[in-house]
Amino acid sequence: xxxxxxxxxxxxxxxxxxxxxxxxxxxxxxxxxxxxxxxxxxxxxxxxxxxxxxxxxxxxxxxxxxxxxxxxxxxxxxxxxxxxxxxxxxxxxxxxxxxxxxxxxxxxxxxxxxxxxxxxxxxxxxxxxxxxxxxxxxxxxxxxxxxxxxxxxxxxxxxxxxxxxxxxxxxxxxxxxxxxxxxxxxxxxx
Numbered sequence: 001x002x003x004x005x006x007x008x009x010x011x012x013x014x015x016x017x018x019x020x021x022x023x024x025x026x027x028x029x030x031x032x033x034x035x036x037x038x039x040x041x042x043x044x045x046x047x048x049x050x051x052x053x054x055x056x057x058x059x060x061x062x063x064x065x066x067x068x069x070x071x072x073x074x075x076x077x078x079x080x081x082x083x084x085x086x087x088x089x090x091x092x093x094x095x096x097x098x099x100x101x102x103x104x105x106x107x108x109x110x111x112x113x114x115x116x117x118x119x120x121x122x123x124x125x126x127x128x129x130x131x132x133x134x135x136x137x138x139x140x141x142x143x144x145x146x147x148x149x150x151x152x153x154x155x156x157x158x159x160x161x162x163x164x165x166x167x168x169x170x171x172x173x174x175x176x177x178x179x180x181x182x183x184x185x186x187x188x189x190x
Contacts, residue, residue, distance in 0.1 A: 095131070100134075102136070103136045123160055136178045137167070139167070
């Protein structure tokens with residue numbers, strides 16, 4: 001099992017290693033098709049009504065990712081077929097007096113950027129915000145994958161984001177992972 005996990009084997013490499021494994025054709029097609037892309041939307045209609053945006057991290061190690069390589073090679077205005085899936089219950093509170101905490105890592109930051117953009121628009125439109133909004137975000141390195149760094153810092157300055165806690169798993173000092181940050185700030189959570 002360690003060999004499979006540590007080397008992030010592809011389905012075909014796994015099949016070559018364990019000859020008795022015979023997945024259904026649908027599983028093979030699912031893993032070979034670029035159409036199974038699941039980028040993380042970072043869009044909120046109130047902030048950008050005519051634009052859809054998504055967040056993804058380009059995977060290059062241990063081998064280039066099929067989906068992220070394809071997406072990173074797209075040119076501006078390229079038509080792409082999209083089959084959206086909606087999450088009816090995954091959204092920020094509409095009541096701006098209600099506080100909430102968002103916790104995510106890597107490109108999982110995407111939907112939270114949409115939540116924050118909506119909050120920013122509502123604040124700029126004069127709506128009063130009395131509830132706190134806290135983002136706990138994890139990434140590997142300050143210099144390589146701290147997504148939306150400047151935008152997030154600006155949102156703190158504007159009062160859109162009450163607290164920003166960022167962890168860096170590959171850097172010295174400070175909490176390494178989001179759960180470490182939450183443990184450090186546990187008194188503020190309760």
